[in-house]
Amino acid sequence: MRAILALEDGRVFEGESFGATGTRVGEVCFNTSMTGYQEVLTDPSYRGQIVAMTYPLIGNYGTNALDQESAEPHVRGFVVEELSEAPSSWRSELSLDEYLRRWNIPGVQGIDTRALTRHLRERGAMKACVTTETMSEKEAVEEAIRGEGVVGMDYVREVTAREPYRWDPTDSQSLVWSVPRGPADAEIDEHILPPVRHQVVAYDYGMKENILRRLRQTGFGVTVVPASTTADEVLAMNPDGVFLSNGPGDPAALEYAHEAVRGLMGKKPIFGICLGHQVLGYAFGGRTFKLKFGHRGGNQPVQDLKTGKVAITSQNHGFAVDAESLPSEVEVTHVNLNDGTVEGLRHRELPIFSVQYHPEAAPGPNDASYFFKQFADLIDEQR
Numbered sequence: 001m002r003a004i005l006a007l008e009d010g011r012v013f014e015g016e017s018f019g020a021t022g023t024r025v026g027e028v029c030f031n032t033s034m035t036g037y038q039e040v041l042t043d044p045s046y047r048g049q050i051v052a053m054t055y056p057l058i059g060n061y062g063t064n065a066l067d068q069e070s071a072e073p074h075v076r077g078f079v080v081e082e083l084s085e086a087p088s089s090w091r092s093e094l095s096l097d098e099y100l101r102r103w104n105i106p107g108v109q110g111i112d113t114r115a116l117t118r119h120l121r122e123r124g125a126m127k128a129c130v131t132t133e134t135m136s137e138k139e140a141v142e143e144a145i146r147g148e149g150v151v152g153m154d155y156v157r158e159v160t161a162r163e164p165y166r167w168d169p170t171d172s173q174s175l176v177w178s179v180p181r182g183p184a185d186a187e188i189d190e191h192i193l194p195p196v197r198h199q200v201v202a203y204d205y206g207m208k209e210n211i212l213r214r215l216r217q218t219g220f221g222v223t224v225v226p227a228s229t230t231a232d233e234v235l236a237m238n239p240d241g242v243f244l245s246n247g248p249g250d251p252a253a254l255e256y257a258h259e260a261v262r263g264l265m266g267k268k269p270i271f272g273i274c275l276g277h278q279v280l281g282y283a284f285g286g287r288t289f290k291l292k293f294g295h296r297g298g299n300q301p302v303q304d305l306k307t308g309k310v311a312i313t314s315q316n317h318g319f320a321v322d323a324e325s326l327p328s329e330v331e332v333t334h335v336n337l338n339d340g341t342v343e344g345l346r347h348r349e350l351p352i353f354s355v356q357y358h359p360e361a362a363p364g365p366n367d368a369s370y371f372f373k374q375f376a377d378l379i380d381e382q383r
Contacts, residue, residue, distance in 0.1 A: 001132055003108040005050075005079055006140035008127040011119055018083050019100025019107035021132040025147030026050045026076035028128035029318065030117045032297030036363020037096070038063045041073040041105075044159040044206030045274065045316045047248035048150055050128050052079035052113050054297075060084040062092025063099040069208040069362060073103045074159065074248070077130035079116070083109040106130050124292045125150075125318060150318060151290060155249035156257070156275075159206040160227040167202075167212045167222040174216035196221040198240040198379050203227060205247025205257065205275045210362035215243065218372040228256055231263025241269040241379045244276025246358065251278035251288050251319055258282040265350055269382050271375040272354035274317055280345060280354045281321035284330045291341070294318035295356075298364030301337040302357060304344075310337065313357035314364025320356065321345065351378050 003017035007028065028050045031040055037058050040051060058080040078100060087095050100107050108130055120126070129144040168174045171193050197219040202212070204224050215222050223237065227247070234242060242264050261283035264270060272280045278288050295315040302313050320341040323332050334344030334355060346353040359368040 003106065003130065003132045004137065004140055005077075005108055005111060005116070006129045006131070006137060006144050007119070008141065008144040009123060010141055012137045012141065013108075013111045013116060015079075015108040015110035017106065017132040018097045018109050019078065020104045022104075022106055023129060023131040023133050023143065024050065024076040024106055025127065025129045025143055027125055027149045027318075028052065028079075028120065029125060029294055029296055030054050030113070030120060031316075032299055033363050034298075036298070038067045038099075039069050039208075039363045041075055041078065042069040043208055043246075043316060044070050044074050045246050045248045047074045047155040047159055047206065048148070048153060049075060049248075050077035050079065050130055051075045052111070052116055054113055054117050056081040056113065057084055058082070059096035060087060061089035062087030062095055064091045064093045066091070069210060070159075073100075073105055075105060078105060078107040079111050079113065079130070080107065080109050081111060081113045083107070106132060120293050125290070125294060150248075151250055152253055153249045154253040156205045156227045156247045156254060159248060161204040161224050162226065164223060164225045164229070167224055168216055171216070173209075174213045176217060193217060194219045198376060199223070200241045200243050201225055201234050201237055201239040202243040203229065203245055203257070203260075203276065205245045205254075205279070207245035207247070208358075208360065208362065210360045211245060211273070214360040214369065214372050218376055220372075220376070227254070229260065231260045234260070234264060235267060239268060240383075241271065241375065243375070244270065244272035244279055244354070246274035246276065246316070248275070251275060251282060254279060254282075265347075265352060269351040269375070269378045270353075271371070271378070274356060274358060277345065277354035277356045278317075278319055278321055280352065281326070284345070284347070285327050286325035286330070287322050288319045289322050291318055291320055295336065298361065300357065302334050302343045302368075303337055304334055306333065311367035312365045313343075313368050314361040315357045317356060351382050353378070
């Protein structure tokens with residue numbers, strides 16, 4: 001079946017339908033990861049977006065229930081150059097086509113994703129329409145223009161937890177997954193978690209489950225709270241620290257989150273990532289701006305300005321904190337080597353720090369996983 005991807009500036013790409021049928025509109029963006037498409041699909045940070053994968057062959061290892069980063073996919077459409085119709089993996093449960101059909105998400109294959117990516121890099125992020133329905137290219141472009149994008153949108157309310165809950169109380173979902181390579185490895189019990197040393201509250205702005213796993217694997221007991229939870233409600237729980245998660249949409253639209261974090265500053269150690277990093281920027285008194293085409297993928301180079309070391313990081317964001325808007329008591333600790341944007345912040349006096357990228361990866365490299373231990377060390381210093 002014919003399917004088209006129509007951009008709001010009039011550019012149209014024609015391909016073949018897979019997954020569900022129908023019409024969806026959202027901001028189109030590209031992800032440069034070579035693997036991890038299921039984690040991308042189920043990352044709540046992609047709420048409201050149509051995602052194109054730059055790697056040409058997608059779907060070759062199928063999908064399974066264990067690799068999901070949330071209970072369901074959040075993308076509005078999925079665009080690939082070539083769909084693998086015969087997945088090959090002992091872990092595969094559904095093909096990518098079957099998976100998208102199950103969740104009613106339209107996909108388009110046969111798109112020149114290199115041309116699409118170059119177009120978005122040159123023209124910037126924009127709204128788009130994916131459709132398998134009988135409509136002209138002009139009508140599809142008009143659908144894209146009428147649709148909602150990301151600027152000014154609060155998608156956090158759609159993906160946040162509905163009520164507080166305790167993450168993994170039985171320690172069954174946080175175990176370190178490993179495959180023994182031989183008899184010696186088989187004798188080592190890789191499934192022992194460290195004891196809980198710190199109790200933290202994690203704001204769920206659209207949190208990936210691997211963040212929760214990594215927190216527990218670092219010795220944190222985690223209580224997850226909805227994004228609308230007030231500072232007073234968190235302080236009543238008396239946690240050792242507060243974690244601010246990733247999430248979708250425009251950070252400028254989350255005034256309730258800015259206010260809550262302001263109420264926690266100076267009272268509890270705080271660690272934020274991705275959207276949580278941007279919320280902290282507003283709580284500090286700063287602001288954000290929309291990136292031309294965002295950072296999405298597992299190959300973003302970030303430099304630590306203190307040590308000079310460079311890490312290859314996993315990222316997914318379309319906004320960045322404006323360094324010039326920050327007060328003098330806030331220090332920029334990390335920058336993106338591709339465009340010089342802010343990738344890390346630290347308060348010079350209060351126990352607060354954040355990074356724009358994903359230390360937990362999934363998918364992506366684990367260069368930055370040490371930040372979870374830094375959070376634990378920060379809490380220890382405040383005791």
